Amino acid sequence: MADRLYIFDTTLRDGEQSPGATMNIHEKVQLARQLEMVGVDIMEAGFPAASKGDFEAVKTIAATVKNAQVAGLCRAVQPDIDHAWAAIRNAAHPRIHTFIATSPVHMQYKLRKSPEQVLEMARDAVRYAAGLCSNVEFSAEDASRSDWDFLTRVVETAIDAGATTINIPDTVGYAQPDEFGALVRYVMENARNSHKAVFSVHCHNDLGLAVANTLAALKAGARQAEVTVSGIGERAGNAALEELVMALRTRHAYYDMETGIKSEQLFPACRLLSMIIGQPIPANKAIVGANAFAHESGIHQDGMLKNRETYEIMTPESVGRTKTEIVLGKHSGRNAINGKLEELGYRLTPEQTQLVFDAVKKLADRKKQIYDEDMEALVLEEVFRI
Ligand code: KIV
Ligand code: ZN
Numbered sequence: 001m002a003d004r005l006y007i008f009d010t011t012l013r014d015g016e017q018s019p020g021a022t023m024n025i026h027e028k029v030q031l032a033r034q035l036e037m038v039g040v041d042i043m044e045a046g047f048p049a050a051s052k053g054d055f056e057a058v059k060t061i062a063a064t065v066k067n068a069q070v071a072g073l074c075r076a077v078q079p080d081i082d083h084a085w086a087a088i089r090n091a092a093h094p095r096i097h098t099f100i101a102t103s104p105v106h107m108q109y110k111l112r113k114s115p116e117q118v119l120e121m122a123r124d125a126v127r128y129a130a131g132l133c134s135n136v137e138f139s140a141e142d143a144s145r146s147d148w149d150f151l152t153r154v155v156e157t158a159i160d161a162g163a164t165t166i167n168i169p170d171t172v173g174y175a176q177p178d179e180f181g182a183l184v185r186y187v188m189e190n191a192r193n194s195h196k197a198v199f200s201v202h203c204h205n206d207l208g209l210a211v212a213n214t215l216a217a218l219k220a221g222a223r224q225a226e227v228t229v230s231g232i233g234e235r236a237g238n239a240a241l242e243e244l245v246m247a248l249r250t251r252h253a254y255y256d257m258e259t260g261i262k263s264e265q266l267f268p269a270c271r272l273l274s275m276i277i278g279q280p281i282p283a284n285k286a287i288v289g290a291n292a293f294a295h296e297s298g299i300h301q302d303g304m305l306k307n308r309e310t311y312e313i314m315t316p317e318s319v320g321r322t323k324t325e326i327v328l329g330k331h332s333g334r335n336a337i338n339g340k341l342e343e344l345g346y347r348l349t350p351e352q353t354q355l356v357f358d359a360v361k362k363l364a365d366r367k368k369q370i371y372d373e374d375m376e377a378l379v380l381e382e383v384f385r386i
Pocket of ligand 1: 014140167170171172202
């Protein structure tokens with residue numbers, strides 16, 4: 001039987017750390033609802049000690065979400081842990097996520113602590129958190145640049161103190177896939193009692209390797225993957241939810257892992273996020289970009305007409321994209337245009353819809369048929385002003 005992989009979504013926390021991706025409470029709750037529809041196992045709702053706004057947002061999400069676990073992030077210090085717990089304690093399934101850095105550069109320059117002090121802080125924080133909540137995740141920030149044996153000691157200390165999930169982050173996107181897989185395997189094989197915790201990875205995309213590193217870690221034994229919608233996150237972002245899930249699904253025989261994700265909800269989630277943060281999905285973005293299922297060359301089109309599998313390794317429908325028979329033109333009415341916008345995953349306000357409607361009518365006077373790409377371009381122009 002295939003192994004179960006837990007999907008931990010951190011769009012509302014690490015994703016929000018992406019430049020320009022700040023969300024208000026209402027937007028966060030809207031996204032949290034969509035994440036539940038996607039079927040993520042855990043959603044990290046924010047960093048409650050960071051600000052009053054973040055605290056309130058996490059608290060509201062905790063009260064709203066029913067099926068997924070709701071995690072609150074906190075540094076490995078009591079006041080942070082108290083804030084996180086106060087924000088999530090009323091969730092149906094709360095999780096405290098506490099972290100401390102373990103790499104020499106972070107310990108020396110950022111924390112100004114010795115390795116022994118860091119070890120002690122990790123133990124005390126996890127023990128304190130475990131006294132409040134039975135579901136505690138511990139992250140060793142910058143794990144991929146840490147000494148492997150020190151990291152292993154910190155991990156076994158956290159497990160002994162009550163951590164139920166151990167997260168190994170590649171905080172600065174420095175790791176290489178086989179090296180990262182080897183690190184995860186090493187820690188899992190050498191940390192005492194490692195079987196008592198679920199091992200997780202959290203990969204950043206500075207070298208474009210976040211999903212590749214995550215997959216390598218899953219091969220090595222990790223069973224929780226931390227991801228964000230469309231891969232947004234600090235600097236170059238995090239491993240993209242939709243890319244990871246579709247890699248596992250498309251290559252199921254290779255990975256032999258199941259998730260609880262409803263893949264048809266992936267595109268709507270990416271589209272909703274794009275609308276909320278006001279940043280369009282890049283056309284060449286894997287899985288959800290406008291070009292991801294577009295076939296341009298004659299040879300490819302010919303192959304596709306004969307058999308879709310010639311150039312498609314998954315169907316657009318499987319990720320929630322629909323191919324429609326409706327071709328818009330100058331006779332199309334408001335319903336057809338609204339319907340098309342919905343099919344393309346846009347949820348516009350009435351004012352935005354009106355702008356697009358007027359632009360469609362104008363374009364239809366010059367152009368016989370309006371294709372999906374035209375609609376995408378009009379939304380970019382009229383709504384995103386790009
Ligand atoms: O990138 C990172 O190390 C993090 C941790 C807080 C998990 O975001
Ligand atoms: Zn991160």
